Amino acid sequence: MPQPTMLAVQEISKSFGALGALAGVSFSVRPREVFSVIGPNGAGKSTLFNVIAGLHTPTAGRVMFQGEEITGLPPAVINRRRLAKTFQITNIFPGISVLDNVRVAAQSRLAVSGHLASLWRRPAVDDRVMELLGAFGLEHRRDELAQNLSHGEQRYLEICLALATDPTLLLLDEPTAGMTPGETKEATALIRRIALARSLTVLLIEHDMGVVMGISDRIAVLHFGQKIAEGPPDVIRNDPQVIDAYLGGADD
Amino acid sequence: MAVVFAALAALPLTPWMSKYYMLLAFDALLFGAVAMSLDLLMGYTGLVSFGHAAFFGLGAYSTAVLLERGVLSIWLCLGLAIVVVTAYALMVSYFATSRRGIYFALLTLIFAEVVYTFFRYTQTFGGSDGIQGLPSFQLLPGLAVDTPVRIYYLVLAYLLLAYVACRVLVGSHFGQVLVAIRENEDRVRFLGYNVQRYKMGVCLISAVLTGLAGALYPGRAAYATPDLLHWSISGEFIIMVMIGGLGTLAGPILGGAFFILLQEKVSSYVQWYSIVVGLVLVLIVLFIPRGLLGFRHAFRRRAGQQAH
Numbered sequence: 291m292p293q294p295t296m297l298a299v300q301e302i303s304k305s306f307g308a309l310g311a312l313a314g315v316s317f318s319v320r321p322r323e324v325f326s327v328i329g330p331n332g333a334g335k336s337t338l339f340n341v342i343a344g345l346h347t348p349t350a351g352r353v354m355f356q357g358e359e360i361t362g363l364p365p366a367v368i369n370r371r372r373l374a375k376t377f378q379i380t381n382i383f384p385g386i387s388v389l390d391n392v393r394v395a396a397q398s399r400l401a402v403s404g405h406l407a408s409l410w411r412r413p414a415v416d417d418r419v420m421e422l423l424g425a426f427g428l429e430h431r432r433d434e435l436a437q438n439l440s441h442g443e444q445r446y447l448e449i450c451l452a453l454a455t456d457p458t459l460l461l462l463d464e465p466t467a468g469m470t471p472g473e474t475k476e477a478t479a480l481i482r483r484i485a486l487a488r489s490l491t492v493l494l495i496e497h498d499m500g501v502v503m504g505i506s507d508r509i510a511v512l513h514f515g516q517k518i519a520e521g522p523p524d525v526i527r528n529d530p531q532v533i534d535a536y537l538g539g540a541d542d
Numbered sequence: 543m544a545v546v547f548a549a550l551a552a553l554p555l556t557p558w559m560s561k562y563y564m565l566l567a568f569d570a571l572l573f574g575a576v577a578m579s580l581d582l583l584m585g586y587t588g589l590v591s592f593g594h595a596a597f598f599g600l601g602a603y604s605t606a607v608l609l610e611r612g613v614l615s616i617w618l619c620l621g622l623a624i625v626v627v628t629a630y631a632l633m634v635s636y637f638a639t640s641r642r643g644i645y646f647a648l649l650t651l652i653f654a655e656v657v658y659t660f661f662r663y664t665q666t667f668g669g670s671d672g673i674q675g676l677p678s679f680q681l682l683p684g685l686a687v688d689t690p691v692r693i694y695y696l697v698l699a700y701l702l703l704a705y706v707a708c709r710v711l712v713g714s715h716f717g718q719v720l721v722a723i724r725e726n727e728d729r730v731r732f733l734g735y736n737v738q739r740y741k742m743g744v745c746l747i748s749a750v751l752t753g754l755a756g757a758l759y760p761g762r763a764a765y766a767t768p769d770l771l772h773w774s775i776s777g778e779f780i781i782m783v784m785i786g787g788l789g790t791l792a793g794p795i796l797g798g799a800f801f802i803l804l805q806e807k808v809s810s811y812v813q814w815y816s817i818v819v820g821l822v823l824v825l826i827v828l829f830i831p832r833g834l835l836g837f838r839h840a841f842r843r844r845a846g847q848q849a850h
Contacts, residue, residue, distance in 0.1 A: 343732065369734035381732075383725035394722040397715050398734040408715040409747075455733055 295354070296321045296459055296491045297342070297373075302351035304337055311337040313515045314351070319459070319493055324485060326494040326502040328526075329512035330536065335495045336378060338512070339463050342493075343375040344368040355459065369398075374457035378464045378495075380444045382451065384437035388428055391436050391447060392419045395454035422450050425484060442473050453484070459491045466501055474498070478505050499536070503527065511535065543705070543792060550698055554691045564690035566806055568697050568762050572755050574798035575701045577782035578708055578791050579751035584780070585789030586712055587744050588724030590647045593634065593654030594779045597749040599771030600626050600657065601756025606673040606766035616679040616687065616696075620757050627753030628746060630657070635745035639738050642727070651773060662768035672767030679761045693762050700758060701795070704751050708791050711747065720744055785826045787833025796834050 297319040304312040312334045319325040327335050340346045342353050344365040353361045360368050369375075383391045396415040402408050423429045426446040431439060436447060445465060452460060465481060466474040482505045485492045496502045502509060502523070509526045511519040513535040519526055526532055553559060553567060576598060583589045604623040613619070630653075638649040661667055668674070678688035679696075687693050711717050719740050722730050730737050760766050769775070778801065786797020804822060809815035826834070 365731040366734050366736050369732055375732055377729075381726065381729045383722050383729065385725050386721060390718065390721070394718050394730075395733045397718065400715075402715060404736070404739070410710045410714050412713060412715050412718070451729070451733065 295319065296356060297493065298352075298354040299338070299342065300352045300354065302338065302341055302353065303349045304334075304341055304346060305349050311515055312341070312348070315512065315515070315517050316351075317510045317517065317520055319491060322485075322489055322491055323507040324482065324492040324494060324505055326496055326506040326509045327512055328496050328499060328502050328509060331497055332514075333497075333512040334515040335497070335512055336463060337515075339375065339461055339493075339495055343373065343461060369455055369457075372456065372458040373461065374452035374455045374459075375461040376448045376452045376463055376465060378467055380441075380448050382436045382444060382447050385435060387433050388423065388436055388439065388447060389416075389419060389432040392422060392450050392454050395451045396422075396456075399456050419454065422454055426450055426480070441468055442470075442477075445469065445477070449481070453488075457490065459493065460485070462492060462494045464495055464497065466496075466498070474501060481505065547698075547702055551695075554694060561690045564694050565762060566803070568690070568694050569806075570799035570802045571694075571697045571701050571795075572758060572762075573779075573782060573802050574795035575697070575704050575755045576752050576779055577786060577794035577798035578701075578705065579748045579755070580779050581783050581786075581789065581791055581794040582708060582711070582720070582744055582748045582751075584783050585787075585791075585794070586717065586724060587720045587741065588727075589639075589741065589745075590780065591638075591650045591745075591748070592647045592773065592776050592780070593650030593652075594748075594752050595771050595773060595775035596634075596654035596657045597627050597631060597752040598756035598759075598775065598779075599661070599766070599768070600630055601753035602759045602766040602770050603661065603667055603673070604753075605679075605757045605760045606676055607667065609676040609679070609760060610673050612677075614677060614680040614686070615683075616681055616761070619679065620754060623753045623757035624750055627749050627756075631746050631749035631753075632742075635742045635749070639741040639745065651776070654771065654776060655773060658768060658771040658773070661771055667766075670768060672765055672769075673760075674765045674767075676760050676764045676766075678764075687761055693758075696761065697758055700754065704754070705791065705795070708751070712791065716740070716743065781823060785823060785833055787835040790833070790835045793833050793835030800834065 295318040299315060299317050302312055302315045315338060327338060329335055337346065341348045344363050347362040352359055355371060355373055360371065393415055396419050397403055397413060400413050402411055402413055420429060423432060428443060428446060431443065439447060449465060462481065466477050469477060478501055494506065506523055508520065508522055510517055511526060511532050518531050518535060519529045554564060580591065580594050583591050601623040604626045605619040608619050608622060634650060634653045638646045641649060662670055678686045680686050687696050719730065719735055723737055723740060727737055782798040782801045783794045785800060786795065787793025805815065805819055808818045812818065
């Protein structure tokens with residue numbers, strides 16, 4: 291059944307003390323599209339993600355996910371509603387194997403999770419986990435400690451963790467942060483491919499315009515906590531306000 | 543591990559095991575079991591409890607109170623210990639797990655000090671003398687656990703059961719989430735897990751296992767005193783886990799046994815034994831920081847088990 295909107299962000303404001311990070315930001319993400327939020331550093335992108343994913347409660351406004359309000363719910367509850375998030379700074383389980391990293395994530399969706407039987411049972415999720423690792427070219431690293439992976443591999447593991455919780459909406463916070471241009475191109479193509487294959491809706495944060503233009507269906511531009519433009523890549527590319535924000539803010 | 547348990551089971555048959563050594567072996571295994579229970583928190587979940595003496599002591603007093611009143615069934619003693627320790631641990635863990643890091647440790651310590659103060663400075667359960675001169679347990683009516691060999695086998699059986707339970711637990715789904723919490727608590731929340739619930743769960747399990755060990759203690763010592771609840775005992779538990787090796791289960795058992803034997807042997811020669819014990823512990827921490835049974839070693843073995 292088609293749904294009009296997957297995620298609706300309605301008039302979200304967030305301030306930290308006197309500092310206003312977001313001011314009345316609204317947009318809607320449609321099912322199965324790749325929607326990007328871009329903006330210079332400090333524009334409020336990560337704050338926006340943290341509000342959606344439940345880390346921060348907004349000062350004003352609502353977040354609707356699949357028609358239900360999720361504003362201010364704890365991260366664990368939001369994740370269980372199939373909204374998963376990756377982190378800009380790699381946020382994995384460093385001291386356990388790559389396989390165990392993804393296993394833990396995959397098990398959180400099983401019926402046994404949170405029940406008494408989970409004290410003695412370990413449900414088999416390895417097929418699903420290996421399939422995920424395979425998609426990111428990490429299968430030969432399965433027994434390696436996560437902390438020993440290269441930066442690029444850790445970025446992929448980060449995405450694997452989120453995908454293993456079987457989301458319908460995936461929030462990617464600068465997934466290519468710290469990658470070389472070559473890696474970035476590869477990663478971007480991979481994300482697009484996986485989103486298509488799994489019929490995922492993707493909400494992407496980037497400050498690198500080049501990454502976004504290639505994979506987005508629609509783009510919203512944040513500048514000093516406000517949305518200054520929204521539309522398909524071609525429109526955004528030529529929007530005078532956007533050009534101004536990027537060039538004007540380029541010295542940060 | 544099976545070989546070790548078989549050797550321990552054969553120990554009383556050896557000719558040099560006097561009554562003194564049987565009781566010393568009892569202590570070594572009992573405190574090994576406690577250290578193993580604490581390892582669930584420290585080694586697997588990354589939570590340091592400074593209040594495990596309270597669980598141990600409450601278990602001991604549960605037994606003492608029943609034995610004093612002529613209720614000799616060990617099953618009733620253990621049952622009461624489970625009820626008392628669970629109730630107390632639920633309260634402590636609810637408050638302690640709502641805070642993190644040092645605050646968790648402090649809250650467990652503060653609650654335990656309240657319990658200590660109650661037993662030490664009120665006359666409800668004998669004040670500083672505790673409850674003394676207790677009779678032996680009975681496994682069944684008429685079958686008393688009244689010799690050093692019997693009490694030794696009792697603690698060995700307990701250690702074996704507790705070890706199997708802990709081993710199953712750390713290999714389970716629940717155990718994997720605990721390790722993930724140790725590695726990166728914040729990320730676990732974003733994978734859809736209620737972290738506090740898991741922390742409370744493991745606190746309860748660790749507390750009950752420690753309380754059961756405590757409940758066996760009066761069966762050997764014939765007393766329960768407030769000294770068992772003192773914070774320095776909690777500190778010793780932590781040391782046992784550290785010297786044995788965090789996150790290995792078997793390591794802390796070894797650490798507990800090692801600590802008890804070292805303390806007993808050195809103190810039988812010199813008055814200032816705690817200096818010697820302290821020095822040995824410092825040397826262990828400095829030169830084998832991963833403990834007598836290291837972290838790496840256990841990890842490799844686990845990886846090997848998964849391979850086949």
